Amino acid sequence: MVVSRKFALIGVLPGRADDALAVLDAMTGSRTATMQLLQGNHQPGIGLFGPTDMAARPIQLAQAAGAAAPASRPIPRPGMDPAARRALGQAGGGLALGAAAIGAEQAMREARERSDGETTEQAFETFRLDRNKLADVFAARAYSWAKFYGPWAYFWYFDYNLGWTGPVNETFAQAVMRHEREYPGTLGSAVTQSNQQAWDVITGLLERSSAAVGVDQQIIAERNRYSSVDDALSAKPSRYNAAAKVPPLGIWRIHHLIPFAVVAGLPVPAQQAFVAAGWNLDRAENLIPLPANNATYTGPPNFSVLPIHAGGHGQYNIQVGLWIGPIAARAVLQSPAQTLTDLTAFENQLRAYLLVRLGQIHPRLL
Amino acid sequence: MIHGQPPRLWLLTPTVDSLSAVAALQDAKPVGLKVTNDRQLRAIVAPVETADPEAMTPRVLQGAPALRLVTTESDLAFDYLDVGYRLASAKLRDVMGLSAEDAQLLQVDASKCPPAVRDKDYRWLHLTHVADPFDREQSDGGYADVYVGAPEAWHPDAPTVRRWRLAMPGPGRSIRVCWRADFVAPAPLFQAAGVPWTLATDALAKRIRAAGISDVLLQDVTQEVEPAPYVIIHQ
Numbered sequence: 368m369v370v371s372r373k374f375a376l377i378g379v380l381p382g383r384a385d386d387a388l389a390v391l392d393a394m395t396g397s398r399t400a401t402m403q404l405l406q407g408n409h410q411p412g413i414g415l416f417g418p419t420d421m422a423a424r425p426i427q428l429a430q431a432a433g434a435a436a437p438a439s440r441p442i443p444r445p446g447m448d449p450a451a452r453r454a455l456g457q458a459g460g461g462l463a464l465g466a467a468a469i470g471a472e473q474a475m476r477e478a479r480e481r482s483d484g485e486t487t488e489q490a491f492e493t494f495r496l497d498r499n500k501l502a503d504v505f506a507a508r509a510y511s512w513a514k515f516y517g518p519w520a521y522f523w524y525f526d527y528n529l530g531w532t533g534p535v536n537e538t539f540a541q542a543v544m545r546h547e548r549e550y551p552g553t554l555g556s557a558v559t560q561s562n563q564q565a566w567d568v569i570t571g572l573l574e575r576s577s578a579a580v581g582v583d584q585q586i587i588a589e590r591n592r593y594s595s596v597d598d599a600l601s602a603k604p605s606r607y608n609a610a611a612k613v614p615p616l617g618i619w620r621i622h623h624l625i626p627f628a629v630v631a632g633l634p635v636p637a638q639q640a641f642v643a644a645g646w647n648l649d650r651a652e653n654l655i656p657l658p659a660n661n662a663t664y665t666g667p668p669n670f671s672v673l674p675i676h677a678g679g680h681g682q683y684n685i686q687v688g689l690w691i692g693p694i695a696a697r698a699v700l701q702s703p704a705q706t707l708t709d710l711t712a713f714e715n716q717l718r719a720y721l722l723v724r725l726g727q728i729h730p731r732l733l
Numbered sequence: 734m735i736h737g738q739p740p741r742l743w744l745l746t747p748t749v750d751s752l753s754a755v756a757a758l759q760d761a762k763p764v765g766l767k768v769t770n771d772r773q774l775r776a777i778v779a780p781v782e783t784a785d786p787e788a789m790t791p792r793v794l795q796g797a798p799a800l801r802l803v804t805t806e807s808d809l810a811f812d813y814l815d816v817g818y819r820l821a822s823a824k825l826r827d828v829m830g831l832s833a834e835d836a837q838l839l840q841v842d843a844s845k846c847p848p849a850v851r852d853k854d855y856r857w858l859h860l861t862h863v864a865d866p867f868d869r870e871q872s873d874g875g876y877a878d879v880y881v882g883a884p885e886a887w888h889p890d891a892p893t894v895r896r897w898r899l900a901m902p903g904p905g906r907s908i909r910v911c912w913r914a915d916f917v918a919p920a921p922l923f924q925a926a927g928v929p930w931t932l933a934t935d936a937l938a939k940r941i942r943a944a945g946i947s948d949v950l951l952q953d954v955t956q957e958v959e960p961a962p963y964v965i966i967h968q
Contacts, residue, residue, distance in 0.1 A: 655901070661752040665950060668902045671746045672928055677756070693888050709889050716887070718901070719879050722929055729817040730752055 486511040494544065502551045509547035509554045513540035517573070538576040546572060592627045596638040599647035602627040607649040620659040620676045622732070623648060624717040625710070629688045637695035644698070644706035652714050655721065657732065664730060673721055675731040682733040687717065740916060742866065743938040744952040745931045751811045751948050758806055759816075766804040768816055774800060778818075778859075789919075789926065791861040799840035800857045807847035811948040819931075823854035828944040829937060835920040836860055860931060862923035864916070871911035873900040874927065899928040912955055930954075 490496060490510040496503040517539060546568065547554050557565035594600035607621050627648055630638060646653075657676035658664035664675045694713055698706040721732070747755075758765030768774065774797065781792045800818055812822040821829070826838060837859040843851045867874070878893040900908050921937040924930070933941070938951045 661749040661756070665746055665749055665752070666952075668908065670744055670902065670952065670954065671930070672899075672902050675752075675756075678760075690887055697889075712889065715877070716880060719877065719898070722898070722901075730747075730815050731756065 486514055490544065494541070496548075502548050505551045505554075506544045506548035510540045510544035512554060512558075513543040517543070535573075535576055539573050542572040542576050543569060592631075594627075594631060594638070594648075596631075596635055597642045599642045600627075600630055600638055602648055607654055618659045618663050619656040622655050622657045622676050622680075624653050624655060624714045625691065626680070626684050626687060628684050629691060632688065633691070633695045636699045640695075640698035640703070640706055641710065644703035644710065646707055646710050652711060655718060657721070661730075671730070674729065677731060680732045740912075740918070740955070741935040741938075741953065742912075742918070742955045743933045743935065744954045745922065745933045745938075746950045746952070747811070747813050747815045748948055748950045751814045754806075754809065754811065755814055755816055758804060758809070765806055766802075766809070766816060768818065769801040769803055770798065771817065773798065774818065789863050789865065792863060792924075793861050794837060794839065794859055797839055797859075799842040801842045801845075802850075802855065803845045804847070804850055807849045809846075809850050810853065812853070812946050813948045819858040820855040821858045823856075824944075825941075825946055825949070826856060828940055828946060829921065830940070831921060835862070836922055858922075860922060860924045862919040863926050864919045864923050865926040866912050866916040866918075866932070867899065867925075867927060868911040868913050869897050871909070873909045874898055875900070897927055910954070 487507045487510070490507040491498055491503075494507075494510070496507050498504065514536060517536070543554065553565050553568055556562040557569050592602040602623060607623070625648070630641070630648060655673070657673050658669050659676055661675065663669060664673075665671055691713065694706075694709045698709070755766060759767070777794055777797050781794060800820075802816070802820070812825040814820050820841065821838070831838065838856040839859055841855045841857050843853075843855060874897060876895050876897050879896050879898070880887055880891050880893050881896075899910065902908060918932070918934045921934050923932055925932050932954075933951065941949055941951065
């Protein structure tokens, strides 16, 4: 699927997209000066994606100093900023453009100043990237971009299910990182120049990442919650995700209509009566997928019908706790079959109430 | 969704930006946005909103006091937002041009908000008209036993009534929605019966878009779209 440029650029923040060029601007003094340096400066094996006409001449950044041919190594020029000269003298790639130059050290400083700098830093550690190699710096920043800004770029494309967390998000980020390391400047070209070919590459990485994960849905990671009374009253994501047959579109969170916390707060005999009736917390009838974020809530297939489940729901729990009292009270006195009937009817009632949100038309389950 | 040949209707919601901003403020510590008389208002709203969905009579709130809005956020400059109650700015209200018969525009006390928020002159938009635009026989939905009383009065043996409801959206599950070709909207903005949708007529949607109001998301839910399952129209 070709990503429409219009949609692909939604959410990309100006300034952040100009990573490499901004670094050069700091050295040259202006974007105009940077462009003057970039245009016409074409050395084999060295370069950078630039705007406008430079898009037609994508060129590889220098890689590891040891592997690069001497002719591809940038040559310090007189009058160059001393910091840049030192950077170029370090191991790894660099970039010489007329009297200006950029090395990995400069780019790293730039990376650390950004709000996603922490993720970039972690990428170096996690993936053993070399801070002294410019291509590796770009790769680390590409990882960070994909983690944080990728979901915005693919905001309206529910088919990809690129959430802010989860296996698809991580796989995609690593794929973009690896590609950027191999072909530095791809991401910059897509984001700064709206280069459709580059966007297609990024989108292809996303498609392959989604397929590689093997699921076309995002499930918010949950933790196990254990009942002290019976395992049937525990909440286990591995169990309820399978029971609920989680979704292909958007990002959803499984909601227990009768919450774990409510059941756990009931008298033990009542809980035991629930179990004796054959009821368990993670059964499909007690589950409903709810949108986990605003985009999934607003768009299809939900179209703002079911409320957002973005975190805890204390008010809902309190209300359910009040309602379940009579059910729990008579559960210990009646037959298991009657208790199961009560609980099933209660589940259905709660399902219906999600549509009116307990009388309060609020987008979120509170 | 697959649709029939209805008059064109638009699902009207806040934008994702608006929802996100409000949620962030409501979740902040300390809280950045609150309706301080929420409990009082809910007691008035709940019986109306949970009324029998088959009763298509106008749902008018009686005796509702001014909604007391408190926020610390001076940049809360949306023309339309949902704080649990729909708030519409003066600019949006002018564009919509709703009469007193179309909807209730109730008072909002924003005296404890920053000047920029007060300048928005919000009103609480309460939809009084409920209508059923669906072809029930062709749409995915069904009859269910529902309780139609006050939530706090529910108990396991509470009486229920059998009412039609559109199928619950299921992630990955496309719902067939068919619309009555003979449907006439009772007002430019109304609540759909059987599903909590705020629907706008085509004329109202055009006015909102023409005015450049960017805080209202209008989704065309009555036209068949292929291959993407939806069309989102930005202003």
